[in-house]
Amino acid sequence: xxxxxxxxxxxxxGVLSMGKILAYSGLMEDKEVSWMPSYxxxxxxxxxxxxxxxxxxxxxSPVLNSFDTAIILNQQSMDKFESQVKPxxxxxxxxxxxHKPPTRKDINIYKMEAMDAAMAMDNTxxxxxxxxxxxxxxxxxxxxxxxxxxxxxxxxxxxxxxxPMNEKAILKGMEIIQLVSGMEG
Amino acid sequence: xxxxxxxxxxxxxxxxxxxxxxVDGYFGYPITPQSExxxxxxxxxxxxxxxxxxxxxxxxxxxxxxxxxxxxxxxRVMTSSSSPGMSLKQxxxxxIAGGELPCLLINIMRGGPGLGTIQPSxxxxxxxxxxxGHGDYKLITLAPASxxxxxxxxxxxxxxxxxxxxxxxxxxxxxxxxxxxxxVLPSQQKxxxxxxxxxxxxWATLGKPVGGKPRxxxxxxxxxxxxxxxxxxxxxxxxxxxxxxxxxxxxxxEDAEYLLVAFGSCxxxxxxxxxLARAEGIKVGLIRPITLWPFPSKILSQYADKVKxxxxxxxxxxxxxEDVRLSxxxxxxxxxxxxxxxxxxxxxxxxxxxxxxxx
Numbered sequence: 120x121x122x123x124x125x126x127x128x129x130x131x132x133g134v135l136s137m138g139k140i141l142a143y144s145g146l147m148e149d150k151e152v153s154w155m156p157s158y159x160x161x162x163x164x165x166x167x168x169x170x171x172x173x174x175x176x177x178x179x180s181p182v183l184n185s186f187d188t189a190i191i192l193n194q195q196s197m198d199k200f201e202s203q204v205k206p207x208x209x210x211x212x213x214x215x216x217x218h219k220p221p222t223r224k225d226i227n228i229y230k231m232e233a234m235d236a237a238m239a240m241d242n243t244x245x246x247x248x249x250x251x252x253x254x255x256x257x258x259x260x261x262x263x264x265x266x267x268x269x270x271x272x273x274x275x276x277x278x279x280x281x282x283p284m285n286e287k288a289i290l291k292g293m294e295i296i297q298l299v300s301g302m303e304g
Numbered sequence: 305x306x307x308x309x310x311x312x313x314x315x316x317x318x319x320x321x322x323x324x325x326x327v328d329g330y331f332g333y334p335i336t337p338q339s340e341x342x343x344x345x346x347x348x349x350x351x352x353x354x355x356x357x358x359x360x361x362x363x364x365x366x367x368x369x370x371x372x373x374x375x376x377x378x379x380r381v382m383t384s385s386s387s388p389g390m391s392l393k394q395x396x397x398x399x400i401a402g403g404e405l406p407c408l409l410i411n412i413m414r415g416g417p418g419l420g421t422i423q424p425s426x427x428x429x430x431x432x433x434x435x436x437g438h439g440d441y442k443l444i445t446l447a448p449a450s451x452x453x454x455x456x457x458x459x460x461x462x463x464x465x466x467x468x469x470x471x472x473x474x475x476x477x478x479x480x481x482x483x484x485x486x487x488v489l490p491s492q493q494k495x496x497x498x499x500x501x502x503x504x505x506x507w508a509t510l511g512k513p514v515g516g517k518p519r520x521x522x523x524x525x526x527x528x529x530x531x532x533x534x535x536x537x538x539x540x541x542x543x544x545x546x547x548x549x550x551x552x553x554x555x556x557x558e559d560a561e562y563l564l565v566a567f568g569s570c571x572x573x574x575x576x577x578x579x580l581a582r583a584e585g586i587k588v589g590l591i592r593p594i595t596l597w598p599f600p601s602k603i604l605s606q607y608a609d610k611v612k613x614x615x616x617x618x619x620x621x622x623x624x625x626e627d628v629r630l631s632x633x634x635x636x637x638x639x640x641x642x643x644x645x646x647x648x649x650x651x652x653x654x655x656x657x658x659x660x661x662x663x
Contacts, residue, residue: 142484146311154311154484180576181483182569184650272311 120150120175122260123183127168127200128192128213133247136273137190138169140251143269144261145173155181166195173260190254197221207302211254213246220299228299229257236295237288245288252292263289308488314454314480317487318384318410319344321458322356326493327408328379329357331370335386336422337478338412342384354495364389368396375405375471376521378501378508380462384410386478387428388419390436397471398437402523404538406465408458409443410474412481415646423646424478426568429623432475433597440535442542444472444549445596447567451485453594459490466505468545475596477619479569479648551594552603556582560589562662563607565628566617567593569648574617576651577658586663596624601631608632613662617654618642637662 124141128134138154145152153172170186172178189200191212197219204210206225214220215234233249255266270285312320319341322330332342342360350356361367367383374381385393390411400407413428415421428436432445444464446457454476461472501508509519525531553571556578557563566574571592581588591607593600608614613636616625625640632638641657643649649657 139484143311146309146486152311152484152486155479156482178485179579180573180651181479181485182573182648182650183576184652 120173120260122171122173122188122258123186124171124173124188124190125168125183125186125200125203126171126190126192127166127196130165130167132167132192133244134167134192135169137247137251138171139273140266140270141171141173141261143273144266145269147265147268147272148261150174150261151176151178153178153181166193166199168196168200188254188258190250191221192250193217194219209257211250211257211296213250224300225302227257227301229253229296230299231292231296233292233295236291240288240291242284242288245284245291248285248288249292249295252289252294253296254292255289256293256296309486310489311484312451312487313340313482313484314448314451314476315340315412315482316344317451317455317489318458318474319348320489321455322382323348323350323354324490324492325459325462326354326380326495327356327382327458327462328495329359329370329374329381330383331359331361331367331374331381332383332385333361333364333367333389335389337414337424337481338384338386338410340481341410341412354492356495364392365396368393368400371407371409372396372400372403372405375400375407376403376509378505378510380496382408382410382458382462384412386412386414387416387425388414390428390431394431394437396437397443398435398439398441399523400471401437401441401443401538402439402534403521404469405471405521406462406469407471408461408465408474409471411476413475413477415644421646422478424569424648425619425644425646426477426570427620427623427644428475429596429618429620432473433599433627441538442470442545442597444468444470444545444598446472446474446551447594447596448474448476448480449568449571449592449594451480451483451487454480455487455489464545464549468541469505469507470541470545475568477569479572546598549595550598550600550602552600553592553594554603555590555592557589557591557607559587560607560610561587561612562589562658563611563614564588564590564617564654564658565593565604565614565624566590567596567624570617570619573649573651574654577617577654580651580655581658588658593624599627599631601627604628604631605633605635608635611636613637613639615658615662616640617649617657619648620644
């Protein structure tokens, strides 16, 4: 099993930390992992993205230009990464502010209204965990148990009281993800 | 999960490894993309545990001269920076090399020239391997390609530096510095006592021993013939290092008809290119120099008799390719593919370049 994933959005949406939690979850399952941020001036307010690889085998290149799954959280990232999903792959996007939704016919496209769900939970910071839940529903590459362990490991101890809220958000995401357009069969 | 496996950035791994090795002092000045080294050291406050000093100097020039002073006392000392900061340190590095002082110099490269970019690059190969400061000197240069090697090469760098009484460099880039991977850290070693330093490095200036002769460390010699003798001594030492310390990794080379040659993060990218090429039935191997100096010339020369072509892949305009060409001495075609200024090549793009230039 090898999952090559890109998560892309605005700085501040929790893109990098979501990738970190997935990488830690992979570590909990004794898998090989790499977490490679696009860092730079864009982190400060512009687009931010991170590629995460979780695999049973040694990871060769942490740098990729095609992905099994793309999680896309803003329009700029959609414009850049829709074309980089492998044929037959998965694209998950949040519909908030997405005026040009994806159009590819050779991939499975899923939509989430995670920003609305986060606001309904009265916690916009839960946004990235809702997205993570949606992703795990479609691609259960790591168990929920290990995700929660990974979350605990990647959060500083002073934030551990937030763990139950994060679990709730992940479960919410699993509920609200919907298939928009899929491939034949 | 195995208990001792951790997930961390390459820069963080360096900081942890330095403390665990029993390093006496780190002197540096922040610069992207390596600031996590200093940050992590400050966060771990090793002065409370091992007694290691961590100091943010007023400038890169001050930091390298603190290393010069600490190394002169036989202490395990190190500095780190990124490209523009390393340029500032070059005068000090030349003095350290001339004075035959062991230390570890870390460069997490970014795009240049000038202040350049903050994205990854490998364009300081010449500066590090060919001597960025003045005079005939060499730096033992280690090129890690994983977070694990970032940790391991701290110990290796210091071991080699002290074995040969010469500075060692760790040359990586923003990718290896900033990415997170699994790492297993070594166990804690004790820092050496002054008595142990005195026994292991009898040249160290630890204060005048009672009844002993004064020890002088200097790089100035007004008598040219004495300076020539010193240079000959250095060159003899460099030949010994070249004979004993070459390190490299061969990946799927046994049946290879073509070779990729790449170091550091580019070697990781090329490994994926290799997988893509082999999936198409093209027999490609990869040689990854681990020591950039001493350079693995011999193995490349041997493969030059067997393969039909070589491609070096570097994030620069063609630096290591010169050493590959010198190694194969015209026996086989050697081409170069590079991206510049902070742009990172992708595995597919390298495959296209390989087909155009070599196949």
